[in-house]
Amino acid sequence: MVTNPDGWADLLEHLSLATTVLDASMELSKGRRKSGAALLGAAALSSRIPGLGTAVSVLIRLSRRLR
Numbered sequence: 001m002v003t004n005p006d007g008w009a010d011l012l013e014h015l016s017l018a019t020t021v022l023d024a025s026m027e028l029s030k031g032r033r034k035s036g037a038a039l040l041g042a043a044a045l046s047s048r049i050p051g052l053g054t055a056v057s058v059l060i061r062l063s064r065r066l067r
Helices: 007-029 031-045 052-066
Strands: none
Touching: 007 031, 007 052, 031 052
């Protein structure tokens, strides 16, 4: 089996997108509409800006912890 060198990068990008959407759905189910919307927006933009969803998720968790 021959793997594409970019295959791992593509897999990680899709996995990051999926986890961001999952994180957004969890936030929305908990009634946190603003953070859920921010995560959905970050997921939509993460195809153009890799890592954006992860950064937004970390910032939301950090801001929640510092409150």
